[in-house]
Amino acid sequence: MNSSDGNLLEVSDVTAGYNKRRVITGVSMNVKPGEIVGVLGHNGAGKTTLLKCIFRMLSIESGDIVFDGASIAKSSSVKTVASGMSFTPSERPIFRDLTVEQNLELGAHSVRDRQAIKDRMGEVMELFPILGERRTQLAGRFSGGQQRQLSVGMALMVQPKLMMLDEPSLGISPTVVTKTFATIRELAAEKGMSVLIVEQNVKAMTTIADRVYVLRHGEMVLEESGDAARERSEWWHLF
Amino acid sequence: MNFELLAQLTITGVVLGSFYALMGMSFGIVYQTSKIFHLANAIPFAAAGFAAVWSAETFHLPMFGAFVVGLLVAVIFGLLILVLGYFPLINRNATLLSLFLVSLGVTVAFPNLLQIVFGTQNKTLQVYGADGTLNRAFETQVYNVGFLTITQLDIIKIIVCWLVVLCVVLFVNKTRFGRSITALRTNPTMAAAVGINSKVVYIVVFAIGSLIAGMGGLFVTTEFVAYPTMALQWTLIGFIAVFFGGIGSLPGTALGGLLLGLVSSWSSVWLGVQFAPVVVFGALFIILLVRPQGLFGKAAA
């Protein structure tokens, strides 16, 4: 396996869209093992499209994507989970008509080992106690923040090398956002997991990011360290 | 109102309605998962009947053996249509209209192919007896309970149909795979995110739908005969049960089918039994006008 400069994920000059719509143009970025990387940008900038391309839910027009040393530009999304990536959408990130347990079980859809599924479910419920308390309740009944916790739990069920979260702060109150992001940082450190977070909420993102990118109207317009981003005061022209 | 007549009509209605519910299950599970207007569901229905008749004669199979062959053939044909007919179009992001036209093409070609191969005469399910002669496989017994009449086959029909409904509903709600069907239907993005392979789900769902359609075909063949155009009216009934009873609700579809059966049976008092299609069409018409999502369906978001 190539080393790819030690990058876990490398996106090179990717252009993609739907039919004739061009959403991202010539985008390049990377994620190193154990890193927390943020992709910031305005609504419609192409952040979700970028994640979907990486996860292989969307085909790319040109460019390449290399994950864990292997090019995945042409593979299908069914294999992506098994290869060590998880994807949590921004809206409806859980199955509302199923219970917490059933959701977590589905999160582990690609996992063969029954025992492993059981063990991991226990871990997730320890991490997010509310899930354990209400394990047989329908996920649709939960608050936004609790649904987010469940969605992160579902991602953890596959023990991903790279966890990808699309706007995890959407629809959650600021205090819960802070808590959620803190939990993500702890998890990343504990498990040596890389996390790629797409966000509009700049402040929350910069608190935990090692590096940030800014996507504007489909183009990458900035890459800087988390520290630099935390110092930055002028964001309007980037959005 | 003659109570005896009403009671008898209710029995007839329940038998009919149970069969409607069966056909509703068959189309319903395919439609709500894939959104394909799978008119070609008629093919497994007819294929099962013809396969049973032919295999009993050719291979000297007993009745149940013929049934097994029939069901197998039904599933195979259903999957062939999915894999050879629909998948290539789905891969190309074809419109639902294109998929329907493929379904239409298959639906018109197949019964005519049957007619060319097997001729137009009705085919009775016959099995070889101990004496080596071909006899009708199933002669139903008629039971008279007080003033009510019901046949043995009617009872079997009711039991089997509702057993199937129960199995399908339990499968979808209680099994792991069944839940992945619900997942794919209610949240395709998330389903892809957890690695659910939609093609695999479609294959299972079509297999189930075709199996049930095959059961329907076997019922009609056993009770009456098999003939090339046998499937269409029952396939259509399945569609109507789904749209009437509730798109997206399998129990709703089953209940809708039962209701349709009862209503069309009761209405025969005024309209005559041959006008049952008018009643069914009328019920569908009214529901679509008044409550388009179906009796027990959920309103569109």
Add this chain to the structure above:
Amino acid sequence: MAYYGQIAINILILLSLSVSLNLLLGYAGRVSMAQSILFGVGAFTAARLVLPKLTDTYNANVSGVGYGMGWPWWAALLGAIVVTFIAALVISLPAVRQVKGEYLILLTLAFQLGGQQVMTVWEAVTGGPFGVAGIPAIKIGSMSFSTVKADSTVRFAILMLIVTVIVIAVCWGIGESPFGRLLKTLREQESVLPSVGKSPIRPELLTFGITAGIAGGIGALFAFSQGAMTPVNFGLDLSILIVSVVVLGGVGNIFGTIVGAIILGGLDPILSNTVGADAIPWRAVIYGGALVVMMMVRPQGLIPEGAFRRFKKGKSTEEMTPAEAMESLSRVSATHEVGSAPALEVYGLKKSFGGLVAVGGASFTIAEGKITALIGPNGAGKTTIFNMITGTFKPDEGTVKLFGEDITGLSVVDIANKGIARSFQDVRICEQMTVLDNVAVAVPKQAGEGLTNLIFRPLKTRKVERATRERALECLALFGISDKANDLVGELSYGDQKLVAIARLLATDADVLLLDEPTSGVDPANVEGVMQGVRRLRDLGRTVCLVEHSVHFVQQLADRAVFLDQGIVLAEGTVDELINQQELADLYFGS
């Protein structure tokens, strides 16, 4: 001779039934599985109307019902057309309000199958399974037209040819008219019609009625020519055959339908000579199989729509420059006094979806003749507000005023006609139509969109259509794309498609234009072109309100902005004023 005459008649009947279905399926994009049974409804209606009255001295035929109303054949023909027309309107009623095409498929399928069953048992009307016999032939002067006798068969074939030519002419005329343009838009992007102030319901219903009426008329002629028929003649296979002819020939394309009908209709006698009795099932296998193969290999049909476009290009007019177009299009709006009231006023708009508050009480004004942007973080309710202004959603509370007139709660069509038009974030352009047609459909008050005008006032229709096309060209010229007027929109770049959509908006003549994310999906090289297009709208004196998520672009485009958060207006002013407010920045980027 009579043998060939009969073959010709069969092909011509199939052709007429298919050409009329093409109007519904090809132009309007709606599938009907009931063409065969409607053909039968016309046939039996005509039969019952034309059969002689039962008198004491007249004995009924042995087979079927031998008596009727005793009308002359032309009255029975008209009666058949009217009855079939009405039947079609009734059946399609539930389906017409649904966007999903499956409802119409299901209803027409049920009508086809159920209807044939009913015909088979309804002895009083159809004579049951034995059908009706003894139907008198058409008699003009001393000539009779029927297929019962050899010599009159050829005569009927010629009659049928004339009828078919008339049917083709009528369908062609309707399809290529402004009414037909409505149908094509219905097929491609149904939601566009209400947004330019035109209801899709009447055209769809009328088209189904016409398609059915023609089928009924042909059915009457069939009855007269055969003298006898049974319900077996009107089965589902025939409906599917008709659909196949349309699809295989090429949807929306009359020439393709003609080719398809000749091929599939001609298969019948060929197969009869080769496989004999199995001719009918073999033909069904062939066209069923052909449908499947076609969808796989060449879904646009043998002769795709627009194949003859190049021949229709017409005289090339001198192309207008944008400046000339600007001159031509500038005008003072006559619907209101300039400066009497703000273009758009919104007071206390509220909207919740199942307990979730999307818009919590928004109030702002949009000044006339300026570009105003709605900005705010995600979930600020911008699109919901848009939707409430255009009538897509009804506000829970609050009012919307257009130049002082209250338009709250009106329908999308009504609001569009009052002078607000909107574009869509996903552009919604009709790819299978020309650029010119895409824009022309938005021009208001077109005589040719009404069938009565088409039929009874052709000169006026033509005049209005010329003016419509000129107007559409002007709108295109403003954005510098009039040279592409005859190209199919599907061939254009996405940036140009967006410009066509904006030109379409302009063509509505609306004073207030709402643009939903005009630059989204446009690749970086073409963005400036789109933004220029938006500025030209303002230069024309139109009021533009847009939703655009990129503040960077809003800075370049908008004169003023309204800052929203959680569905409430926090500030109004120029873009620079707003981005200098720290509280807004904290809100937007989190704190």
